Every structure is written in C-alpha cells, then in structure tokens.
Amino acid sequence: MSRPSDLVQGTLDLLLLKIVALEPLNGWAISQRLKQVSGDVLQVSDGSLYPALHKLEQEGWISAEWKASENNRRAKFYSLTRLGRRQLQKEAANWTRLSDAITQVVRLEEA
Amino acid sequence: MRMEHWFYAVPLRLRSLFRRRQVEQDLDEELQYHLERKIEEYIAQGLTPQQSRHAALRAMDGLTQRKEECRDMWRVNAIDNTLQDIRYALRVLAKSPAFTIVAVVTLALAIGANAVVFGVLNGLILRPLNVSQAESLWGTEYGDGSGWQSYPNYVDLRDRNRSFDDLAAFKFVFVGLDTGKDPSLAGGYATSGNYFDVLRIQPYLGRFFHRSDEHGPNSAPYVVLTWAYWHTRFQDDRGVVGRTVRLDKHPFTILGVAPPGFQGTLLFVSPDFFMPIVNQEQVDGESLLNARGSNRGIFEAQGHLKPGVTPTQAVADVNAVGAYLEKIYPKEFGHKSSSLARPGLTSLGRRVRPFVAGLMLLAGLILVAACANLGSLFAARAADRSREVALRLALGASRKRILRQLLTEAVLISLVGGAAGLLGSVVLLRRLSTWQPFPGASVHVPVTPDAKIYAVALVLALVSGFLFGIVPVRQVLRTDPYQIVKAGPTGTVGRRITLRDVLLAVQIAICAVLVTSSMVAVRGLVRSLHSNFGFEPRNTMLAATNLAMAGYSVDKVPAMQRRMIDAMETIPGVERVGLVNNYPPLVYVAATRANVFREEATDLRPSNAAAVPYRYDISPEYFHAAGTTLLAGRSFSWHDDNNAPPVAVVNRGFAGKIFGSVTNAVGRYYKMQDGTRVQVVGVVEDGKYLSLTEDQQPAMFLPFLQSPSSASYLVVRSTRDPQQLAAAMRSKLRELDAGLPVGTRSWNSLLEVVLFPSRVATVSLGVLGVMGAMLSITGIFGMAAYSVSKRLRELGIRIALGAQRKEVLGAALGRAFKLLAFGSAAGLFLGLLASRVLASIVYQATPRDPVVLAGVSLVMLLLGLLATWIPAQRALSIDPLRLLREE
Numbered sequence: 001m002s003r004p005s006d007l008v009q010g011t012l013d014l015l016l017l018k019i020v021a022l023e024p025l026n027g028w029a030i031s032q033r034l035k036q037v038s039g040d041v042l043q044v045s046d047g048s049l050y051p052a053l054h055k056l057e058q059e060g061w062i063s064a065e066w067k068a069s070e071n072n073r074r075a076k077f078y079s080l081t082r083l084g085r086r087q088l089q090k091e092a093a094n095w096t097r098l099s100d101a102i103t104q105v106v107r108l109e110e111a
Numbered sequence: 112m113r114m115e116h117w118f119y120a121v122p123l124r125l126r127s128l129f130r131r132r133q134v135e136q137d138l139d140e141e142l143q144y145h146l147e148r149k150i151e152e153y154i155a156q157g158l159t160p161q162q163s164r165h166a167a168l169r170a171m172d173g174l175t176q177r178k179e180e181c182r183d184m185w186r187v188n189a190i191d192n193t194l195q196d197i198r199y200a201l202r203v204l205a206k207s208p209a210f211t212i213v214a215v216v217t218l219a220l221a222i223g224a225n226a227v228v229f230g231v232l233n234g235l236i237l238r239p240l241n242v243s244q245a246e247s248l249w250g251t252e253y254g255d256g257s258g259w260q261s262y263p264n265y266v267d268l269r270d271r272n273r274s275f276d277d278l279a280a281f282k283f284v285f286v287g288l289d290t291g292k293d294p295s296l297a298g299g300y301a302t303s304g305n306y307f308d309v310l311r312i313q314p315y316l317g318r319f320f321h322r323s324d325e326h327g328p329n330s331a332p333y334v335v336l337t338w339a340y341w342h343t344r345f346q347d348d349r350g351v352v353g354r355t356v357r358l359d360k361h362p363f364t365i366l367g368v369a370p371p372g373f374q375g376t377l378l379f380v381s382p383d384f385f386m387p388i389v390n391q392e393q394v395d396g397e398s399l400l401n402a403r404g405s406n407r408g409i410f411e412a413q414g415h416l417k418p419g420v421t422p423t424q425a426v427a428d429v430n431a432v433g434a435y436l437e438k439i440y441p442k443e444f445g446h447k448s449s450s451l452a453r454p455g456l457t458s459l460g461r462r463v464r465p466f467v468a469g470l471m472l473l474a475g476l477i478l479v480a481a482c483a484n485l486g487s488l489f490a491a492r493a494a495d496r497s498r499e500v501a502l503r504l505a506l507g508a509s510r511k512r513i514l515r516q517l518l519t520e521a522v523l524i525s526l527v528g529g530a531a532g533l534l535g536s537v538v539l540l541r542r543l544s545t546w547q548p549f550p551g552a553s554v555h556v557p558v559t560p561d562a563k564i565y566a567v568a569l570v571l572a573l574v575s576g577f578l579f580g581i582v583p584v585r586q587v588l589r590t591d592p593y594q595i596v597k598a599g600p601t602g603t604v605g606r607r608i609t610l611r612d613v614l615l616a617v618q619i620a621i622c623a624v625l626v627t628s629s630m631v632a633v634r635g636l637v638r639s640l641h642s643n644f645g646f647e648p649r650n651t652m653l654a655a656t657n658l659a660m661a662g663y664s665v666d667k668v669p670a671m672q673r674r675m676i677d678a679m680e681t682i683p684g685v686e687r688v689g690l691v692n693n694y695p696p697l698v699y700v701a702a703t704r705a706n707v708f709r710e711e712a713t714d715l716r717p718s719n720a721a722a723v724p725y726r727y728d729i730s731p732e733y734f735h736a737a738g739t740t741l742l743a744g745r746s747f748s749w750h751d752d753n754n755a756p757p758v759a760v761v762n763r764g765f766a767g768k769i770f771g772s773v774t775n776a777v778g779r780y781y782k783m784q785d786g787t788r789v790q791v792v793g794v795v796e797d798g799k800y801l802s803l804t805e806d807q808q809p810a811m812f813l814p815f816l817q818s819p820s821s822a823s824y825l826v827v828r829s830t831r832d833p834q835q836l837a838a839a840m841r842s843k844l845r846e847l848d849a850g851l852p853v854g855t856r857s858w859n860s861l862l863e864v865v866l867f868p869s870r871v872a873t874v875s876l877g878v879l880g881v882m883g884a885m886l887s888i889t890g891i892f893g894m895a896a897y898s899v900s901k902r903l904r905e906l907g908i909r910i911a912l913g914a915q916r917k918e919v920l921g922a923a924l925g926r927a928f929k930l931l932a933f934g935s936a937a938g939l940f941l942g943l944l945a946s947r948v949l950a951s952i953v954y955q956a957t958p959r960d961p962v963v964l965a966g967v968s969l970v971m972l973l974l975g976l977l978a979t980w981i982p983a984q985r986a987l988s989i990d991p992l993r994l995l996r997e998e
Contacts, residue, residue: 075144
C-alpha cells in the first residue's frame with residue numbers, strides 16, 4: 001500500500017475530516033480543496049485519497065450520499081457525522097498539542 | 112461511542128457483503144468520476160485526450176491496487192477473500208482427485224485414530240465419576256494396590272481417620288434374584304449404609320438406605336436398583352418400590368431406584384443393584400463382618416476429603432490408622448502402606464493410565480507422520496505450481512495472498528479429513544461403549560463420545576492443516592516470478608538435503624516405531640497364548656454354581672457338591688470331573704491368597720509369613736479334570752475330609768520356596784495363619800493363577816471337604832461338542848435341584864477375560880502399526896513418484912546415452928531408498944526403546960527379540976519395494992524418443 005510520504009501518518013484523517021466538516025464534498029473536490037488550502041505543500045496522491053475516505057466512512061466518522069455534482073453529474077458526497085465531529089475535535093486537539101511540542105523543541109536555542 | 116460506531120458500520124458491512132455488485136459499481140463510479148475530472152484538467156492543460164487519460168491513470172498509481180485497498184477498508188475483504196480462496200481451492204483440489212483423496216484419507220485415518228484414543232483417554236481418565244464434587248472423592252488403596260481389605264478394618268478406618276468427611280465401602284455380590292416368577296443371576300454392590308450419603312446421590316425413585324438402617328448382621332434386608340436394571344428387568348414399573356424380591360431365597364424389600372447417570376463407582380463394571388453390606392452373609396453364605404483376617408470383606412473404601420486436607424496428609428493419616436490396627440491385632444492384620452487413588456479404575460488405573468497415555472503418544476506420532484507426509488506432498492505440489500504462483504505474483508497478487516490460498520487448500524483438506532475421521536471415530540466409540548466384551552458379566556468400556564472429542568478433533572485438524580500447509584511457505588516466498596516465467600519450471604535435481612527429505616525420513620522413522628511396537632505386542636500375545644498355564648484349558652467345560660443361591664446351608668454343601676460331581680460323571684463322553692471352590696485359576700481375575708508359615712514358626716504375625724500362595728480348595732479328581740501334572744506324592748481322596756488330618760498339595764514354586772525342592776516337600780509340614788499344621792502330600796507343576804503376566808507364584812491346593820464353600824466351579828473334561836456338553840450338564844444339574852442357577856462356559860472362553868488386556872493392547876497397537884505402514888507407503892510412493900516425474904527428461908537422456916536398468920533405477924530411486932534405510936534404522940532403534948514401556952502391558956514383550964528385529968526390517972523393506980514399484984516401472988519404461996519429442 002502506498003502511503004502519502006510527506007504527510008505525518010494519521011494526519012490525513014484529520015485533514016479530510018476538517019475539509020468535509022465545512023461542507024459535504026465529493027472525492028475530486030476534496031483533492032482539489034486539499035491542494036488549494038495547503039498551497040501544494042500537502043500532496044496527497046489521488047490513489048491514497050479514496051482508501052482513506054472509505055476507511056473514515058467505515059469508522060462512521062463521515063457518511064456518503066450520491067448527489068448531483070457541480071457539473072451536474074452524479075458523484076459521491078461525503079459529510080461529517082456526529083461521531084466524526086467528536087473525532088475531529090479529538091484529533092485537532094492532539095495535533096495542536098503535538099505541533100506545539102514540536103515547535104517548542106525546534107525553537108530551542110543551541111547553548 | 113462503540114454503539115454509535117456500529118450504528119454506522121453495521122449497515123455498511125452488510126451492504127458490502129450482500130449487495131456486492133451495487134457496492135462495486137459505486138466504487139467504479141466514484142473513481143471514474145475522479146478520473147474524468149482529472150482527464151478534463153489535463154486536457155485543459157493542453158494534453159491530448161489519450162495522454163490525459165494515461166496521466167490520470169498514472170496519478171492514481173495503479174487503479175486496480177487502489178480499488179483493492181478500498182475493498183480492504185470495507186473490512187469484508189477477509190471474508191470475501193476467504194470465500195474466493197475456498198472456491199478456488201475446491202476447483203484446484205477437484206482437478207487432482209487422486210491427490211485430494213490420498214490426502215483426505217491420510218488425515219481421516221490419523222485424526223480418527225487420535226479421536227478414538229482421546230475418547231478412551233477421556234472416558235477412562237479425564238472424565239470424573241458421575242457424582243457431585245468428584246474432585247474431592249478419593250478411594251483408599253490398601254497395601255499392594257489390590258484394594259481388598261477386611262470389613263472390621265474398614266470400620267476402624269472409618270471411625271479413626273481424621274481426613275475424610277465420611278468413608279463408604281462396597282464389595283461385589285452375585286446372587287440369584289427372584290421376583291417371584293423368573294430367578295436369574297444378578298450382580299450388585301453390598302455397600303456400607305452410608306454409601307449414597309457419602310457420594311451425595313439422591314434417589315430417582317423411592318428412597319436409599321442409610322447408616323441408621325444398619326442394626327447388626329442381616330438387619331437391613333433392603334435393595335436399591337440401578338436405573339438400567341430397573342429399566343430392563345422391571346420395565347420402568349414405578350410400583351416396584353416396597354415390593355419384596357428374593358436374593359438367594361432371602362426376602363429383601365426394594366427401597367428405591369438410583370438416578371440414571373449413576374452406575375456405581377467403578378468404570379468398567381456396572382452393578383444391577385445395591386444392598387447393605389450388613390446383610391452380606393445372606394448372599395455370601397459366610398459372614399465376613401467380623402473376619403478381620405479376611406481381605407475379601409471390602410473391595411474399596413472411598414470418601415470425600417475434608418476441606419483443607421491434602422491427599423498426602425490423608426495418606427499419612429490412613430497409614431497411621433493401619434499401623435495402630437497392626438499393633439492391636441498383630442495376628443490378623445499385617446499393615447501394608449496404603450495410598451489414595453481416584454475411584455473408578457482402582458488398582459487397574461496403574462496399568463490403564465500409562466497404557467492409554469502411551470497409545471495417545473503413538474496416535475500423536477501417527478498424526479505427526481501424516482502431517483510430514485502431507486507436508487512433503489504439498490511442497491511437491493507447490494513446486495509443480497511454481498509457474499502458476501509466478502504468474503499470479505506478476506499479475507499483482509501479494510505473497511501473503513498466495514500463501515493464504517495455499518493454506519486454505521491445506522486447511523480445507525484437513526477439515527474434510529478431520530470430519531471424516533471424527534465421524535468414523537464416533538461410530539467406533541459408540542460401538543465400543545455398548546460393547547460387552549464378556550457375555551454374562553456387566554463389563555463395559557465407558558467411552559461415549561462427548562463435546563470434548565469434537566473439540567479435540569477440530570483443533571487437531573486445524574493445527575495439522577496449518578502444519579503441513581506452511582511447509583511450502585519458504586518455497587513460495589523465494590519465488591522470483593521473472594525467472595520462472597522466463598525459464599519455465601526448473602528441473603533442478605538437488606544433491607543437498609531438502610526439507611522434503613527430512614520430512615520423509617522423520618515419517619519413515621515414526622512408522623518404523625509403530626511397526627516395531629505392534630510387532631513386539633503381537634509376539635508377546637502369541638507367546639502368552641502358548642505359555643504353560645499349569646492346566647489344560649482345551650476340552651474343559653466349567654459350570655459355576657452357588658448353592659447359597661438355592662438356599663443350601665454350609666453343612667449341606669459338601670454332600671450336594673459330591674452329588675453334582677457324580678451326576679456329571681454319568682454324562683456320556685465325560686472323561687474326568689473335578690470341582691474347585693470359588694474360582695478356578697485364570698477366571699475373572701479372582702483368586703484367594705493366604706499367609707503360610709514354616710512349621711517351626713511361633714510368631715504368626717502376617718508380616719512373618721514365609722509365603723503368600725494362591726489357595727484353591729479342590730475335589731480329589733480336580734488335577735485330572737484340569738490336566739495338571741502331579742510331580743510327586745499323591746492327590747486327595749474322598750477320605751480327606753474334616754475327620755482326617757489337614758493335608759495339602761503344593762506347586763513346584765511353593766515346594767522350592769518353603770522346602771528347598773520337590774522331593775523334600777512331600778511328607779513335610781507347614782502352618783496356616785490360624786496355626787493349623789498342614790502336611791504336604793503331593794506336588795504339582797507350576798502354573799498361572801491370577802494373570803498371564805504374573806511372575807511364577809506359589810500355590811497350594813487343599814481338600815474342599817475340609818473347608819466347604821457354597822460357591823464353586825465344576826470342571827468337566829470331555830471331547831464332546833461343547834454346546835451339547837453344556838446342555839447335558841445343565842439338565843443334569845436341573846434334575847438335582849431345579850432352583851439352582853447354573854452358568855456354563857468353556858475354560859478357554861473364560862480365559863478371554865484374562866487375555867483381554869493383552870488382546871486390547873495387541874489390537875490397538877496392531878491397528879496403529881498398520882496405519883503407520885500405510886502412511887509410509889503413501890509417503891515413499893509420493894516421494895518416489897514425484898522424483899521420477901521431475902526427472903523424466905534427465906532419465907530419458909540417460910537411457911538414450913545407454914544407461915543400464917540398474918543405473919536408471921539407482922538414479923531415480925536411490926535417494927528414496929537411502930531415506931528409507933536411514934529412517935527405518937532410526938525408527939527401529941526408537942521403537943526398541945519404546946517397547947520397554949510395552950513390557951508392562953503385554954506379556955513377555957521383549958524388544959530384544961531377533962524375530963521382531965528381522966520382522967521390522969523385512970516389513971520396512973517390503974513397504975519400500977511396494978511403494979516404489981509403480982514409480983520404478985515408470986522410470987524403466989521411459990521411451991527417450993517420445994519424451995524428447997514431447998518436450
């Protein structure tokens with residue numbers, strides 16, 4: 001299985017949850033949004049996006065629905081569930097704690 | 112949180128499982144949508160549609176693999192893949208039916224053997240008696256493990272010990288039971304009054320007797336029926352409670368019926384009824400309640416240990432009581448250190464347990480051999496399928512998936528084989544548990560299959576499936592698809608030792624162990640059948656009678672017995688008639704022993720006894736009827752009765768032990784326990800008395816007129832047809848007294864009982880040996896056939912270049928034979944070591960027997976020839992021209 005190499009493992013879940021938290025989106029739109037907001041820094045290969053989405057769906061964090069897309073074609077839209085919202089809060093809090101800690105370490109001045 | 116998770120997850124899983132097509136379509140559509148948007152994007156960037164399409168697919172990084180990853184996320188892939196693997200495995204196995212059948216049959220035999228042996232182990236050793244709190248129930252084993260002791264000693268042990276809550280005891284009684292219309296023989300337990308209370312059993316019907324019912328000898332004429340006897344003899348008649356039946360002509364009241372699951376406290380023998388032991392005189396004809404010196408009073412005493420008392424403490428306690436009793440009753444009681452044993456098998460356990468454990472070990476070896484066999488078959492198959500494996504690898508299958516597929520095949524075979532083996536074993540165990548090895552005696556083998564056996568068979572099947580399934584793992588992991596697809600299956604002829612060689616050698620060694628053990632057992636049985644019993648069981652009919660059952664008092668017994676002997680002599684064709692009290696030698700594993708002392712001995716404590724010979728009370732003609740050779744002196748006459756001085760005939764062993772030699776013995780005296788001086792008037796040959804495996808034992812024969820007993824066997828020697836003879840004997844005895852129950856059997860057929868353990872041992876070891884032989888045939892055949900088929904081309908070239916038949920055979924089968932020789936030698940050696948264990952079960956099972964050594968070597972050689980015959984023919988018939996043309 002290929003893993004997004006430049007993403008800290010587990011953060012992909014957080015990103016995806018956050019993105020669908022704003023509004024229900026289909027897979028393609030999610031990949032576009034990822035690129036857009038991270039300014040091409042966070043590269044998620046198209047291949048690894050869908051297994052990740054399917055995993056979140058199986059966990060019950062997001063739910064899927066077939067709707068007409070922006071170009072009027074049928075597409076699968078994902079939206080956050082109640083369970084997903086709680087998970088998002090937890091992962092966001094985790095991430096803040098972790099990144100704060102790492103920032104502290106990085107800022108240590110060499111003696 | 113968990114609940115809510117499943118609220119989402121369960122519908123999704125179910126959908127993925129049961130609406131698979133819909134879900135797959137959704138996945139396709141979802142990814143298709145993405146691809147199309149991506150293609151549009153690339154086209155917008157100026158690429159051609161074709162280029163855009165390729166670029167979009169590349170961005171996906173393998174569409175099929177991504178799809179598979181999504182399926183993985185559905186968490187049903189495991190189930191799904193398994194179903195797929197099973198379907199595929201079934202197809203593959205169906206394509207090579209010969210392989211499949213051989214594998215399934217091999218496993219069915221191996222697992223069946225294990226299930227049967229485990230069933231026996233479970234029934235005899237693991238399963239506790241059907242009483243509550245069986246774990247704290249212990250029987251006391253007195254002295255040498257015979258289990259027998261006297262009733263007064265039991266009473267003292269019961270009252271003086273501080274380890275048991277209470278102690279119950281029982282002995283066997285055999286009676287004529289008359290309900291008013293049909294007197295018939297029945298066997299039961301005479302038990303202490305507290306028997307049912309100690310075992311904590313509640314009646315199925317009516318009530319049980321209790322200690323409060325005992326008021327001295329013959330005070331409690333009650334009988335409790337077992338459920339089975341009530342069912343067959345009284346047809347479930349609930350009105351039997353309160354009815355009076357006659358046991359040996361004495362009235363007894365039926366108190367109640369024991370619960371269905373309770374068949375006494377012995378595994379092999381189930382009684383028909385229970386009666387209070389205080390009434391034993393009425394059915395035994397003599398009172399044993401005060402006979403402290405008689406060890407026939409009690410068969411086994413048992414009880415629950417008090418909470419907190421360990422078995423070790425209890426043994427010390429019991430021995431302390433024994434030492435105390437010996438001090439008080441030095442003349443009547445010689446204490447031998449006691450031990451505790453689980454009730455059920457009593458002293459038999461000592462021999463049954465190691466034997467069953469040994470069988471389990473051998474059965475386990477069979478399974479290991481079967482696994483080695485199948486393992487090498489699977490490895491060979493995996494090698495043949497290397498091209499298929501390589502192709503699947505090249506098409507993107509993971510190695511894990513391929514291994515799972517191979518493992519699925521193995522487990523499938525093992526499960527089918529296990530199910531077949533289990534089925535067979537359940538049928539066999541059912542037959543065994545309803546089997547009555549000795550007609551007329553309620554002896555049975557309690558091995559009804561239960562859930563444990565199913566579980567064990569399943570576990571064994573799965574474990575062995577994995578065992579032989581993982582053999583080819585290394586091979587698959589090493590597979591390099593590129594090389595194999597390019598070059599085709601390489602016919603590498605390994606000169607180094609491969610895993611398959613090791614497996615085959617191990618398997619052959621195990622099989623040689625099994626063949627050796629079974630040959631040792633068979634030899635032992637043959638020898639024990641041809642050893643000298645000290646009497647001639649052929650052409651001898653025995654008639655068991657108990658005059659007490661017909662209401663004879665002891666003083667009337669000798670006259671009646673003499674009339675019976677005379678009556679037998681009038682039957683045409685009868686040569687000799689004798690009579691022996693209680694049991695003749697080697698019948699029903701029952702014999703009486705007595706302490707004897709040298710003439711000059713004054714201190715007649717049991718511990719001072721010069722010998723403890725078997726004791727037989729016989730009629731004057733007994734030796735002639737039994738075919739026992741008189742070596743010196745005379746036999747008895749009808750004048751050796753109570754008015755004559757006490758005399759005895761002893762066997763050679765007795766004479767040698769007490770008097771130094773046969774010629775010295777005649778005319779000399781020895782003393783009995785009660786101080787009586789007995790003169791030896793004759794010496795007879797040695798014999799076997801209690802069991803065929805016993806060492807040479809001393810024995811003494813006393814005139815039956817000097818110690819009358821109502822229970823006796825008539826010994827009738829005649830060359831007439833046994834059936835006619837038995838009928839004539841019964842009708843003659845009926846003429847004398849119509850109310851006397853008689854059982855007639857030939858002496859030879861009664862020997863079956865004594866031979867039973869060695870028979871069982873021989874048959875079970877024989878079966879395991881045959882299975883071992885079959886396994887080694889299939890193993891060697893598989894290996895030889897495979898190596899010939901692998902090297903067909905090479906052998907063809909050799910033949911084309913002018914190789915002789917011998918050289919071709921050597922090249923094709925030399926390795927198989929080398930392995931055979933090596934494995935057989937190792938197995939023979941191990942088997943000889945293992946046979947030492949057999950010596951305790953099988954009479955004269957000596958491993959250092961040239962016949963066995965030669966036999967095993969010959970058998971293994973024959974097996975090798977048999978197994979390599981077809982492959983050898985194939986190697987010799989190779990037509991190099993045709994072969995080279997085909998390739």
